[in-house]
């Protein structure tokens with residue numbers, strides 16, 4: 001519903017964005033006693049919007065709607081944006097940005113943001129990531145260590161529910177796991193061969209999906225297309241967990257369809273957030289004593305840039321990162337009999353091969369840092385079999401047992417990868433848009449090539465045949481793991497935020513999403529974003545709320 005009257009109440013805190021991080025901020029702050037306004041640019045979502053059990057023949061265009069690409073030429077390139085759910089993704093015409101170099105910016109504007117359709121892969125980072133600069137001399141360390149985050153990882157994991165298998169690796173610390181999903185025969189063959197021949201680990205994916213009933217949510221029933229919603233709330237999405245908890249306190253006011261444009265400043269401090277009502281396009285304002293930005297990495301930085309604040313260091317907008325991916329290897333497992341099936345169960349998860357490069361060494365084959373793999377092995381129908389008629393049908397049914405793994409590589413933080421406000425472009429609400437300029441460095445390209453070669457070697461070691469190296473460099477942004485642009489640091493001259501994600505320049509502004517990151521690691525980032533958010537909120541409740549009362 002559009003808000004037609006100006007809001008007179010001064011909240012203790014405004015949280016901008018209700019996705020993976022904003023849901024946590026609203027929950028923590030309101031459960032801690034603060035009165036919170038949760039500003040969300042998109043509309044509400046309900047279980048009636050979920051379509052994971054619908055078949056394509058139940059859709060108007062059988063899953064091939066031209067609207068997806070017409071209004072969403074960028075979003076429509078993401079595997080998760082389909083006729084089923086495309087309205088959850090931003091309309092690219094209404095939400096333009098300038099690509100100085102190709103950059104795929106995938107966004108959802110709806111209650112819960114991208115937590116509605118994320119891939120749910122969840123991995124802790126370790127000191128190999130937080131203290132990477134001390135190990136290899138590139139750039140700077142994070143102002144926090146792994147030990148600072150452990151209690152917050154635990155708090156998030158206990159609540160969210162992460163299924164996985166403990167492997168005891170220091171460089172990929174174990175979470176508090178729910179029971180792991182099973183690996184297939186092909187995956188177990190790879191696990192054993194890779195351990196024997198390389199000393200490397202192949203494990204089941206660590207995923208924010210319940211393998212048993214947990215915190216009032218039901219275990220997964222393996223229907224498959226999680227990116228379209230989940231009636232049993234078996235995967236973690238903020239509207240049905242953290243945001244619901246925040247609302248239950250009675251201290252959170254949810255304001256949907258509120259497109260934040262800038263932070264309102266008074267006497268050197270944030271006094272609130274100006275926003276445009278998405279449907280009526282009327283300007284509005286909400287007031288608060290603290291502003292917590294959780295609008296997603298680039299949207300949070302855009303809000304700061306459009307406010308003209310928090311940039312005494314000159315670092316705001318700089319050091320944009322994503323993961324390089326879309327490279328790996330595939331083959332078939334001739335030793336396994338394929339018995340493909342078309343229906344359930346569809347395990348919504350794959351396997352993971354943790355980073356093995358530059359664990360002891362500083363550099364391998366001319367690159368620093370590393371990559372991990374995601375992939376899987378399962379029987380498939382031979383749709384490309386030759387022939388026709390009954391013989392063709394038999395060949396299709398006979399199928400084959402396939403295997404593939406693909407790398408996710410660390411991206412170095414570089415000043416040359418940046419965002420800024422474009423002077424000539426605004427969005428449908430008149431808010432100045434971003435210009436994004438990012439490209440891979442030689443380091444990302446070298447580790448990508450190495451990752452493909454190693455992928456092929458590992459598949460061959462597992463007995464795979466017809467092994468091919470696959471893929472091409474992903475376009476920056478397309479991994480949807482964008483981080484950086486408002487980095488944390490101890491030195492206000494070189495960083496935007498302190499170790500609690502509090503702005504050096506404006507003490508009552510916090511930015512707890514991926515914008516705060518110093519380096520990208522190679523793990524999927526959201527678990528760490530949520531842990532950092534919970535840590536920041538603990539700090540706000542512990543230290544900052546004293547000042548508010550004073």
Ligand SMILES: Cc1cc2nc3c(=O)[nH]c(=O)nc-3n(C[C@H](O)[C@H](O)[C@H](O)COP(=O)(O)OP(=O)(O)OC[C@H]3O[C@@H](n4cnc5c(N)ncnc54)[C@H](O)[C@@H]3O)c2cc1C
Nearest residue numbers: 017019020021041109113114119120121260296524525526
């Ligand atoms: C298909 C897909 C697969 C993914 N797979 C994985 C994975 O396997 N593992 C992983 O770790 N990550 C994955 N990700 C990334 C993950 O979704 C994000 O890292 C995570 O959601 C970021 O959380 P956030 O709170 O910063 O942003 P979001 O969850 O995107 O939420 C941001 C919210 O802020 C709102 N907002 C934005 N601008 C404004 C504004 N100006 N005013 C008000 N509100 C605003 C948005 O509408 C949105 O609701 C995936 C993402 C996608 C799309």
Ligand code: SF4
Nearest residue numbers: 220221223224226230
């Ligand atoms: S596969 Fe599991 S988590 Fe995914 S939508 Fe189905 S029940 Fe939910």
